[in-house]
Amino acid sequence: MKFLFIIDSISTLKAYKDSTVAMLHETGRRGHELAVVRPADMLLRDGVVQADVKSVQVSVDDDAWYALGVKTRLCLYDVDAVIMRKDPPFDTEYLYTTHLLSLAEQQGARVFNKPGMLREFNEKLAIAKFPQFTVPTLVSRRMDEIKSFIAEHGDVILKPLDGMGGSSIFRVCPDEMNLNVILEVMTQLGTRTIMAQRYIPAISAGDKRILLIDGVPVPYALARIPAAGETRGNLAAGGRGVAQLLTERDKEIANTLAPVLRDLGLFLVGLDVIGEYLTEINVTSPTGFVEISQQTDINVASIFVDALERQCAG
Structure with a gap:
C-alpha cells in the first residue's frame, strides 16, 4: 500500500519521541510505500487536489532516521491513505488544508482523520x-462572565481555544492580583473567546x-x-x-x-x-x-x- 503523511517539515520531527515517526517506522517495516508532504505543497489544479510529495525511507538510526526522495506530483486519490498529522495551531491555513482534503475525499481519497470532523471538533x-463527563465549564469572551465564573468556583483554569502543549494556560482565583490583566491579554480585550474550567485537584x-x-x-x-x-x-x-x-x-x-x-x-x-x-x-x-x-x-x-x-x- 502507499501512505501519504501530511506533516510539518520532516526535519522538525524527533525520532526518539514523535508518534508520527513511530507510525512511519511501523508502516515502513511492513513494506508499505511512504511519502510525506507539507500543507504548503498541496494544491487544487484543474479541479483535482494534488500534492508535490517526497518519498521517504526510514531507519532505526535516531540521528539519520529518514532519507527523502525526489519531489513528484500526485493526485491524492492515487494513494491508499492520506494521514493528516499537521500539528496545531488550527489557523486559517490549517482550515484551508481541511477544505482541500474534503475535496480530495469527494474525488476518492481516504483521509484519516476525516477533514470535515477536524473542522467540526474544536479540541476544547x-x-x-459529552457534558456527563465534564466539570463546570464556561466559554466566553466577556470578562464580566468569566470573572463571575471564577468567583463562583474559586479555583479555575483558563485556556485559549486554539492552543496546544499547555501554552497560555493560567490557573486563577478570585483574589488573583493580576486577574484583569490576564483576562485582558487572553481575551484580547474581549475580542477572543476562551474557556474557563473548574480546577481539578x-x-x-x-x-x-x-x-x-x-x-x-x-x-x-x-x-x-x-x-x-x-x-x-x-x-x-x-x-x-x-x-x-x-x-x-x-x-x-x-x-x-x-x-x-x-x-x-x-x-x-x-x-x-x-x-x-x-x-x-x-x-x-x-x-x-x-x-x-x-x-x-x-x-x-x-x-x-x-x-x-x-x-x-x-
Whole structure:
C-alpha cells in the first residue's frame, strides 16, 4: 500500500519521541510505500487536489532516521491513505488544508482523520457534546462572565481555544492580583473567546491521554504528571509521562465516546482525562504512542497500522 503523511517539515520531527515517526517506522517495516508532504505543497489544479510529495525511507538510526526522495506530483486519490498529522495551531491555513482534503475525499481519497470532523471538533469545545463527563465549564469572551465564573468556583483554569502543549494556560482565583490583566491579554480585550474550567485537584496524579484507534481504546493511558510547582501536565511544559492501565472510569468515558467518534470518521483520537473528568478531545495530531510503547508490552503504532490496513482493505 502507499501512505501519504501530511506533516510539518520532516526535519522538525524527533525520532526518539514523535508518534508520527513511530507510525512511519511501523508502516515502513511492513513494506508499505511512504511519502510525506507539507500543507504548503498541496494544491487544487484543474479541479483535482494534488500534492508535490517526497518519498521517504526510514531507519532505526535516531540521528539519520529518514532519507527523502525526489519531489513528484500526485493526485491524492492515487494513494491508499492520506494521514493528516499537521500539528496545531488550527489557523486559517490549517482550515484551508481541511477544505482541500474534503475535496480530495469527494474525488476518492481516504483521509484519516476525516477533514470535515477536524473542522467540526474544536479540541476544547468538543467536550460539550459529552457534558456527563465534564466539570463546570464556561466559554466566553466577556470578562464580566468569566470573572463571575471564577468567583463562583474559586479555583479555575483558563485556556485559549486554539492552543496546544499547555501554552497560555493560567490557573486563577478570585483574589488573583493580576486577574484583569490576564483576562485582558487572553481575551484580547474581549475580542477572543476562551474557556474557563473548574480546577481539578487530581491533576497532581496526571493529565491522562487515552488513545482511541478506530473506535477501540488502547489499554494503557499516558499520565502526564506535572513537574514540581507546575499546574500543567503537558510533556511540552515539563510534565513526566507514565503509562497506566485504564481505570474503570477511564473505560467508561472511552467506551462511551469511542463508537460515537469512530462513526463520525475520527480514526485516531486522544482523550484527555483528569481524575474523573474529560477535559479535551484531541483529533488533530494525537500523541503518546512512543511513551506507552516503551513502558508497556503494547505497540501502539502496530495497533494503528493494523487498523489502517483494515480500513484500506475494506
